[in-house]
Amino acid sequence: MVWAxxxxxxxxxxxxxxxxxxxxxxEIQFHLDQxxxxxxxxxxxxxxxxxxxxxxxxxxTLLKEETRDTWGWVWLExxxxxxxxxxxxxxxxxxxxxxxxxxxxLGIGANTSIFGLVNGILLVPLPFPNPERLVGITGTYPRxxxxxxxxxxxxxxxxxxxxxxxFNLTGLGQPARLTGTRVSAEFFSVLGARxxxxxxxxxxxxxxxxxxxxxxxxxxxxQRFAGNPTIIGRSIQLEGINRQVxxxxxxxxxxxxxxxxxxxxxxxxxxxxxxxxxxxxxxALGRLRQGFNFKQAQTEIRLFQPRVSAMFPWPxxxxxxxxxxxxxxxxxxxxxxxxxxxxxxxxxxxxxxIACVNVANLTLARSATREKEIAVRTALGAGRKRIVMQLxxxxxxxxxxxxxxxxxxxxxxxxxxxxxxxxxxxxxxxAHMDWRVLVFTGALAxxxxxxxxxxxxxxxxxxxxxxxxxxxxxxxxxxxxxRLRSGLVVAEVAxxxxxxxxxxxxxxxxxxxxxxxxxxxxxxxxxxRITPNQSFCSDLERCLTFYRTLLDRIQTSxxxxxxxxxxxxxxxxxxxxxxxDLEGFIVSxxxxxxxxxxxxxxxxxxxxxxxxxxxxxxFTHADLSGAxxxxxxxxxxxxxxxxxxxxxKHIRLLDDKNWSTVVGVAGDVRxxxxxxxxxxxxxxxxxxxxNSAATLEDGRMPAxxxxxxxxxxxxxxxxxxxxxxxxxxxxxxxVSEVKTMSTVVSESVxxxxxxxxxxxxxxxxxxxxxxxxxxxxxxxxxxNRTREIGIRMALGAQRQDVLRSVLTEGxxxxxxxxxxxxxxxxxxxxxxxxxxxxxxxTDPLTFGVVAIIVAVIALLACYVPANRAMxxxxxxxxxxx
Amino acid sequence: MAKPNDLVQGTLDLLILKTLSLEPKHGWAIAKRIQQxxxxxxxxxxxxxxxxxxxxxQKAWIKAKWKETETGRQAKFYSLTVAxxxxxxxxxxxxxxxxxxxxxxxETT
Numbered sequence: 001m002v003w004a005x006x007x008x009x010x011x012x013x014x015x016x017x018x019x020x021x022x023x024x025x026x027e028i029q030f031h032l033d034q035x036x037x038x039x040x041x042x043x044x045x046x047x048x049x050x051x052x053x054x055x056x057x058x059x060x061t062l063l064k065e066e067t068r069d070t071w072g073w074v075w076l077e078x079x080x081x082x083x084x085x086x087x088x089x090x091x092x093x094x095x096x097x098x099x100x101x102x103x104x105x106l107g108i109g110a111n112t113s114i115f116g117l118v119n120g121i122l123l124v125p126l127p128f129p130n131p132e133r134l135v136g137i138t139g140t141y142p143r144x145x146x147x148x149x150x151x152x153x154x155x156x157x158x159x160x161x162x163x164x165x166x167f168n169l170t171g172l173g174q175p176a177r178l179t180g181t182r183v184s185a186e187f188f189s190v191l192g193a194r195x196x197x198x199x200x201x202x203x204x205x206x207x208x209x210x211x212x213x214x215x216x217x218x219x220x221x222x223q224r225f226a227g228n229p230t231i232i233g234r235s236i237q238l239e240g241i242n243r244q245v246x247x248x249x250x251x252x253x254x255x256x257x258x259x260x261x262x263x264x265x266x267x268x269x270x271x272x273x274x275x276x277x278x279x280x281x282x283x284a285l286g287r288l289r290q291g292f293n294f295k296q297a298q299t300e301i302r303l304f305q306p307r308v309s310a311m312f313p314w315p316x317x318x319x320x321x322x323x324x325x326x327x328x329x330x331x332x333x334x335x336x337x338x339x340x341x342x343x344x345x346x347x348x349x350x351x352x353x354i355a356c357v358n359v360a361n362l363t364l365a366r367s368a369t370r371e372k373e374i375a376v377r378t379a380l381g382a383g384r385k386r387i388v389m390q391l392x393x394x395x396x397x398x399x400x401x402x403x404x405x406x407x408x409x410x411x412x413x414x415x416x417x418x419x420x421x422x423x424x425x426x427x428x429x430x431a432h433m434d435w436r437v438l439v440f441t442g443a444l445a446x447x448x449x450x451x452x453x454x455x456x457x458x459x460x461x462x463x464x465x466x467x468x469x470x471x472x473x474x475x476x477x478x479x480x481x482x483r484l485r486s487g488l489v490v491a492e493v494a495x496x497x498x499x500x501x502x503x504x505x506x507x508x509x510x511x512x513x514x515x516x517x518x519x520x521x522x523x524x525x526x527x528x529r530i531t532p533n534q535s536f537c538s539d540l541e542r543c544l545t546f547y548r549t550l551l552d553r554i555q556t557s558x559x560x561x562x563x564x565x566x567x568x569x570x571x572x573x574x575x576x577x578x579x580x581d582l583e584g585f586i587v588s589x590x591x592x593x594x595x596x597x598x599x600x601x602x603x604x605x606x607x608x609x610x611x612x613x614x615x616x617x618x619f620t621h622a623d624l625s626g627a628x629x630x631x632x633x634x635x636x637x638x639x640x641x642x643x644x645x646x647x648x649k650h651i652r653l654l655d656d657k658n659w660s661t662v663v664g665v666a667g668d669v670r671x672x673x674x675x676x677x678x679x680x681x682x683x684x685x686x687x688x689x690x691n692s693a694a695t696l697e698d699g700r701m702p703a704x705x706x707x708x709x710x711x712x713x714x715x716x717x718x719x720x721x722x723x724x725x726x727x728x729x730x731x732x733x734x735v736s737e738v739k740t741m742s743t744v745v746s747e748s749v750x751x752x753x754x755x756x757x758x759x760x761x762x763x764x765x766x767x768x769x770x771x772x773x774x775x776x777x778x779x780x781x782x783x784n785r786t787r788e789i790g791i792r793m794a795l796g797a798q799r800q801d802v803l804r805s806v807l808t809e810g811x812x813x814x815x816x817x818x819x820x821x822x823x824x825x826x827x828x829x830x831x832x833x834x835x836x837x838x839x840x841x842t843d844p845l846t847f848g849v850v851a852i853i854v855a856v857i858a859l860l861a862c863y864v865p866a867n868r869a870m871x872x873x874x875x876x877x878x879x880x881x
Numbered sequence: 882m883a884k885p886n887d888l889v890q891g892t893l894d895l896l897i898l899k900t901l902s903l904e905p906k907h908g909w910a911i912a913k914r915i916q917q918x919x920x921x922x923x924x925x926x927x928x929x930x931x932x933x934x935x936x937x938x939q940k941a942w943i944k945a946k947w948k949e950t951e952t953g954r955q956a957k958f959y960s961l962t963v964a965x966x967x968x969x970x971x972x973x974x975x976x977x978x979x980x981x982x983x984x985x986x987x988e989t990t
Contacts (some may be wrong), residue, residue: 058928
């Protein structure tokens with residue numbers, strides 16, 4: 001316990017340190033008195049005895065000083081006095097202090113807000129007990145696989161979830177479309193999540209017959225059920241099925257994402273082979289069991305993979321889940337945003353560096369005027385270390401104020417960021433400014449203080465007192481200080497160039513993206529989702545009649561030019577896939593059949609959407625009941641039947657008896673996102689007419705469709721008209737996602753837009769700070785050179801010469817900065833390549849434009865001080881000194 | 882005669898600890914004791930005891946208490962703590978080893 005005693009002693013010394021000097025005096029006085037008494041007893045005179053005692057004792061002042069050092073709090077007292085002194089010094093030059101604090105506040109504020117995101121999304125543990133024991137399993141499994149995993153894997157408790165199911169909530173006024181997640185019964189217990197009300201699922205409650213339950217999200221409970229606690233135990237109707245409400249999850253439970261409004265059991269029915277083994281391949285998660293570690297779980301899940309593969313009622317391809325592994329659950333959730341966030345963090349780091357350089361520059365300029373003060377202090381015995389410490393205290397104090405202001409800015413910026421970032425950013429709602437952010441800001445303040453203060457402090461402390469005092473306080477700019485300052489400006493310009501280049505590339509990429517021809521015409525097209533219960537379409541005729549009636553009625557509404565239905569709206573975020581056979585295309589052994597995007601459409605679809613037909617014909621009403629037909633996209637045609645006449649070829653949906661005849665080739669459509677027509681893991685894209693043969697993977701006709709309506713003029717009334725019409729035909733079918741096609745397109749680029757926007761802001765900030773830096777340094781140089789310029793002009797130099805000389809000085813520094821920045825950008829922009837579309841990370845045009853922009857702004861920043869230099873009046877300048 | 886500065890710091894610590902191992906003493910008594918025992922060979926500059934005493938106190942090897950002396954004056958008495966006793970043993974052992982080694986070197990040539 002020695003250390004505890006030592007700590008207690010130190011604290012005691014700290015708090016009672018005012019008592020210590022007195023006690024030390026007493027102690028030493030006692031010693032001397034003892035010695036004097038002894039000396040007198042030995043027969044010396046009192047006078048002699050006193051001197052002898054002093055001699056044997058040594059220099060009391062020095063010894064007291066030494067003793068004081070052992071108390072260990074000298075630094076604190078020095079720090080306190082430094083702090084007092086710094087406050088006074090900063091108050092004495094309010095202009096400098098204000099600019100420095102503001103600059104640092106911008107830098108620190110930008111960093112703090114971005115770090116708030118990084119912290120909330122990447123660093124904060126998931127809000128569950130023992131989150132470090134939670135893992136994600138990288139493969140996806142059908143229900144059968146999940147059940148097998150639950151029974152066989154021993155290293156962890158396993159749960160699975162399938163996000164993005166939709167359910168109609170009916171029987172409570174206007175029907176609503178809810179987003180739900182199907183979960184295995186162990187889902188909540190594995191996560192360790194507790195309900196706000198009621199209970200969660202019990203083991204076995206995902207088996208048919210025992211699974212008519214639902215758990216509500218807090219938000220849904222509040223919005224649809226007015227937060228009424230008596231909802232527990234009551235039944236609500238989802239997709240026409242009555243489900244008992246078991247519980248309500250608390251507001252902060254947002255797993256797998258904030259979109260989930262209801263959680264519903266998985267319905268594990270082994271007798272339904274398709275449902276059990278082919279549908280809904282879903283991600284799984286696990287909690288490590290007592291005594292098992294991450295590594296063991298990983299090994300076990302790899303060993304389990306071939307076993308589960310063999311359980312399928314049909315042979316599974318060898319590459320299915322071949323690289324399955326186990327990752328920390330949080331990492332799995334945020335893998336997609338990690339890089340983007342780190343790039344943003346890198347960008348704001350550059351900004352704070354620029355801010356530091358700026359303040360360092362200002363401090364250097366100011367220290368030239370403080371040379372005399374420092375010389376005096378040195379002459380009075382302050383060591384170099386003390387001078388440096390005192391100057392550093394000043395800059396850390398500045399940074400501290402900057403951090404306070406920055407924190408205020410960051411709070412504002414943080415809420416703005418949450419709006420700017422795409423709403424589907426994982427864990428965005430979980431991100432808060434917490435103590436970690438505060439610690440970060442504190443650390444940032446100290447390091448920016450040190451960083452911006454170190455060079456000036458070292459520089460100033462080199463001052464030779466004799467020379468400075470002899471010079472009579474005239475600012476004598478050391479050549480070194482001038483070189484240091486130019487170096488800082490070069491760094492600053494280079495950082496700014498990096499940020500502006502990044503912004504330039506992202507803007508160009510975003511511009512390219514927004515000018516992509518999506519393959520359809522989005523103007524004057526309204527869209528809406530119409531989603532009757534799936535059971536409504538078990539009676540095929542009823543379903544087809546419903547939609548036919550709807551189309552007939554909307555087409556005859558005023559202002560409507562045409563209307564059609566499609567299962568997956570382009571760029572709408574939904575995907576429908578089917579494996580199929582193609583005429584003349586043989587699937588090699590061990591490979592799966594080609595996977596196609598299946599568009600199910602009504603005859604008018606191509607005309608309404610403005611999708612051009614490249615050859616053949618559109619669907620007609622006759623196709624709805626006649627021989628099976630299909631239309632493929634140009635890219636698909638090129639891929640499977642290159643340079644052949646495609647019309648008349650045949651395709652067959654897997655598990656289908658009939659071959660369909662290809663009757664047309666449609667232009668390619670950006671269906672998945674604006675970068676791609678179809679996702680990379682699909683092989684092609686095909687359209688089939690909406691009839692009883694148009695079935696999805698689960699063997700059912702889709703009941704939920706998107707309606708596209710071409711209007712003569714844009715009108716917000718169309719949506720309302722549609723709602724009324726649907727309510728008239730089927731009051732239980734919700735109408736949702738009513739928006740224009742242009743909105744759909746624009747929403748699909750939310751992520752690149754937000755990244756580009758953020759970088760534009762950063763680049764503007766960097767340019768502003770950078771030009772302030774150049775301006776500041778040149779102004780200082782000019783005012784320092786006033787006398788020299790005066791002499792030159794007196795000797796006959798022309799104003800233009802002076803202007804040129806100053807501009808050259810600024811221009812050379814800026815150009816060097818630009819060149820270095822370009823070189824760095826050339827090496828670093830690679831990290832952006834995944835964010836860029838149709839722009840190379842080293843796009844010469846962008847680089848060139850950025851160089852010109854930065855050069856022009858730098859030149860403008862140089863021009864003001866150069867202009868002032870040009871107007872120097874030689875008489876005034878010479879008389880002044 | 883050895884000047885006090887020649888006393889290596891560690892040695893002074895050892896001497897203080899050893900002196901205190903019998904009974905609590907105030908600074909002056911410690912100085913006297915060291916002088917007496919060493920047969921006046923070790924003449925510590927008395928004042929230099931105090932930085933050492935305070936350092937040892939901060940390390941919690943010795944503790945201090947203000948008490949009355951026989952003559953009725955208040956003096957600061959130092960005594961060994963448990964940790965101090967352990968430290969003394971360690972340093973004494975070190976010292977024996979070192980001095981034995983030096984002896985060996987000096988006498989075998």
